[in-house]
Amino acid sequence: MDTQKRVIIWLSALLVIAIASIGAYQVATGPRAELPRKDGTMSLALDQSDWTKGAKTPKVTFVEYSDFQCPACGAYYPMLEEMFAEYKDQISFTYRHFPLAQHKNARSSAYASEAAGKQGKFWEMADMLFKNQSEWSEETTAPTIFEGYAQKIGINVEQYKTDVKSDAVKAKVDRDLQSGKLSLISHTPTFFINGKMSDNPRSKEELKALIEYAITHP
Amino acid sequence: MPSRILSIPSWVIWAIIVLALIGFTDSAFLLAKRISGAPIPCFITSGCDTVSKSPYSILFGVPLAAWGVIFYLGIGFLTLLYVDTKSLVVAKLIPVATALGFLSSAYFVYIQKFKIGAFCVYCILSALVSTLLFVLGVTIWKKLKS
Structure with a gap:
């Protein structure tokens, strides 16, 4: 295999890993969507703006x-x-x-x-x-x-x-x-x-x- | 030493790379959750937090998620190294590594079922991925034997 091809393979691997890591990190730490309440309780407590x-x-x-x-x-x-x-x-x-x-x-x-x-x-x-x-x-x-x-x-x-x-x-x-x-x-x-x-x-x-x-x- | 020509079908190589990437992303997600301390939303199964925060989630002082990241990186690295060098030693290491991953996953599923009593969907995904990797590892092993 020529050097150019090898460089491409390893560099693409690094790139893919970097993207996957960043993606996983973003998803893991991103803003959490609140899940709907299925137990009939109120999702938002009363506050001053009510x-x-x-x-x-x-x-x-x-x-x-x-x-x-x-x-x-x-x-x-x-x-x-x-x-x-x-x-x-x-x-x-x-x-x-x-x-x-x-x-x-x-x-x-x-x-x-x-x-x-x-x-x-x-x-x-x-x-x-x-x-x-x-x-x-x-x-x-x-x-x-x-x-x-x-x-x-x-x-x-x-x-x-x-x-x-x-x-x-x-x-x-x-x-x-x-x-x-x-x-x-x-x-x-x-x-x-x-x-x-x-x-x-x-x-x-x-x-x-x-x-x-x-x-x-x- | 005359190098023996070993041909692992390219679809096996690709499948391993894709699976390793899925496993890596899954583990990286769990690791990021662990580091940030954010709760893990669960679907299909219940108890992702119970599992991921249990005392069983640490091995030799390192979170299992981190071991997962290392494992899948390792598998991916070995596979690429094989693609690069076509080395027989590397080709032999792949089935060994996947067997290790499969056995560990089987043990973790056992822990979740019998010790914790809760399943974490991301951990099950990882177990599935390592099982598939193991199957691919076996096909490589057979090629080596033949």
Whole structure:
């Protein structure tokens, strides 16, 4: 074998080994993708960036993954409000976004609530969105309608218009959505009681029974 | 000394090189995981971390992953050396090395099954690769005998 061929063989071997080593190292130390939770627990713990209301030291944490345009979420809204009013001294209530792809205004409504939240009126905007769900759900001008809501709840509309387009607002909605996917949410609304996925209650009574049970069985 | 012409089929050579590369990458991955301390995601089997962090994962003070890297590098090196020199001694060393790898792998599978009770998919891959290498080693051995 001539020298040139030998050099080529050994050099290619070295190159291949170097590439394989670097590849293996990169894969081994690269950012770890979080695996979905199959046990029905919530993938992302509650933190400061969440919209949480109610008791400061709650006996029960109640988290809703929801979509402002989803009719079922709208139907649950009064039930959840009533429950919250009754138990607000004992529980905390957290809203997380899970905008479904088939709802064309799901994302823009989620952005609207986050932008209102920048001015401290997240819950007020959420209330407007759920109560007037049928008014904007199928409208192409939904973002304009939301600006009207912003005015009604008394926030700075110019500031709102800037915030609603901001990356921070989008990032927050994406964070919630991603955490919901990792929790293997398959429908909206999905509720987590003390971090455990709960079956959707079919009535006010069932919802209250769930809360009562969680309070008495910490 | 008249050199005997020995012809190992080129597909055997290629297969050994490819397998050695797979084994090397697999071991290098496990070694990198070990050095960085990152957990090893497991699929198909469960307990990659249990296996890779068990006391059985160190031999003579060196992690098994490192031994794997050395072993597969060695196999690859021997094979290339044979391609380069066509040396009979080197050709004899290949089956010996693959037998060593096969026996070690069999022992590691035994450890995983009966001592740890968990399997690590990357270790099983390595065991498969060494088994295939051993089979190829046997074909070379037969050529040498004939």
